[in-house]
Amino acid sequence: MTRRTRVALAASGLALAGTAGWLAHAQVGGERGIAPVAASRDIQVSGIEVDVQADTGLEAREEAWLEAQVKAWERLDGPDLPESRIAGLVSAIVIERERLGPKRYVATLGVVFDRQRASAFLGDGGSAARSAPMLLLPVTFSAGTQLMYEQRKDWQRAWAEFQSGQSRVNYVRPQGSGGESLLLTFGQTTRRSRVWWSNILDEFGAADVLIPIAKLRYTYPGGPVEGTFTARHGPDSEFLGSFTMRAESPDQLPAMLERAVRRFDAVFQTALAEGTIRPDPTLNVQTGDLNPAIQRLVDLGRSLRVQDERQEEVALEPTEASDGAISAAPINRPPPEGSVALYTVQFQSPDAAAFGAILADVRETPGVRSTGVRSTAIGGTSIMTVSYSGSIGGLAEALRAQGFTVQQGATALLISR
Known part of the structure; x- marks a missing residue:
């Protein structure tokens, strides 16, 4: 190899390394991620429309703000108070849209009342218990793509700017920048593996997940935008509800999405009030209650294990016939004649077809009386219970004869193909 060739190869290697580094940075860099606003427990009333004329535009704006405060107080069903007293309860005015002319002010405003001061007239409306922390994953369907945090989208911005302090739902809103854009993608919402979900929820300090989906259809460039919105919950993507909205032009799309967020x-x-939104116990069995059927199987397995241990202790006790010697306990001792034992079998289930095929093959194994699914994790490790007329070693051999690779533990089996 000539010196010129070695130099060329070295330069090519450096170029490839630099390109790989640039690609890795490009995957997490760029304009993505919108930081959510800080949640406030103050009382906010949005969508107050005002249209006021005065001698100057500034005077019209001042009068419009006073009018908006009174209208907001009426929406809260507050008692009759002077305008000055109502103004003393206001902590902020949120300008949603405004147009200021020489003698006219037209706007849509939001009025924020200080909860501590206003509660003396309205009562304490914030004493209701809030939900467990819920990871929020806003998905946008548009032009044949499904995006979450890969790009900055109006749907993500609407949720980031939503004032969630008044809601009973405890939202956990990721910023979506850096590595979060690689971890939180639409593909994650289709996973059913509890291992995947548990890792992600632990990363963000959440107990469960909420998935608001916005499917946007642009009728023609510059024309109306039709939105179909679907609410889903949990790792199994449980359907909660859906509704539709329409924006007359792309300029009105942000306002439509703000209304959709409140909806x-x-x-x-x-x-949440109906008890539908609550943490899935399969995501963290240490903090949730097990399904009663699963709990019965667990209790049955524990009782069978206690019986086996007791029988082994009896077998090891010295007898008169053994003259004080300890007899060796039999290995893989089968259950009494005519009875069956219940064993736990774990298996890899990469997809639904593999899941069904493994269940069918185990049911057809000689000696197997029945099977029951204990945990389903498509893309992960599923768990079944097997009633077998024999020892766990005998079940392992029978499954090997069916073509399975079997790893045997003390009380359970792990099978694969």
Whole structure:
């Protein structure tokens, strides 16, 4: 190899390394991620429309703000108070849209009342218990793509700017920048593996997941935008509700999405009140209650294990016939004649077809009386219980004869193909 060739190869290697580094940075860099606003427990009333004329535009704006405060107080069903007293309860005015002319002010405003001061007239409306922390994953369907945090989208921005402090739902809103854009993708919402979900929820300090989906259809460039919105919950993507909205032009799309966020929050709060939204116990069995059927299987397995241990202790006790010697306990001793034992079998289930095929093959194994699914994890490790007329060693041999690779533990088996 000539010196010129070695130099060329070295330069090519450096170029490839630099390209790989640039690609890795490009996957997490760029304009993505919107930091959510800080949640406040103050009382906010949005969508107050005002249209006021005065001698100057500034005077019209001041009068419009006073009018908006009174209208907001009326929406809260507050008692009759002077305008000055109502103004003393206001902590902020949120300008949603405004147009200021020489003598006219037209706007849509939001009024924020200080909860501590206003509660003396309205009562304490924030004493209701809030939900467990819920990871929020806003998905946008548009032009044949499904995006979450890969790009900055109006749907993500609407949720980031939503003032969630008044909601009973405790939203956990990721920023979506850096590595979060690689971890939180639409593909994650289709996973059913509890291992995957548990890792992600632990990363963000959440107990469960909420998935608001916005499917946007642009009728023609510059024309109306039709939105179909679907609310889903949990690792199994449980359907909660859906609704439709329409924006007359792309310029009105952000306003439509703001309304959709408030509609979603109402759907989630209703589901919370009905008991539909609650942490899935399969995500963290240490903090949740097991399904009663699964709990019965666990209790049965524990009782069978205690019986086996007791029988082994009896077999090891010295007898008169053994003259004080300890007899060797039999290995893989089968259950009494005519009875069956219940064993736990774990198996890899990469997809639904593999899951069904393994269940069918285990059921057809000689000696197997019945099977029951204990945990389903498509893309992960599923668990079944097997009633077998023999020892766990005999079940392992029978499954090997069916073509399975079997790893045998003290009380369970792990099979694969």
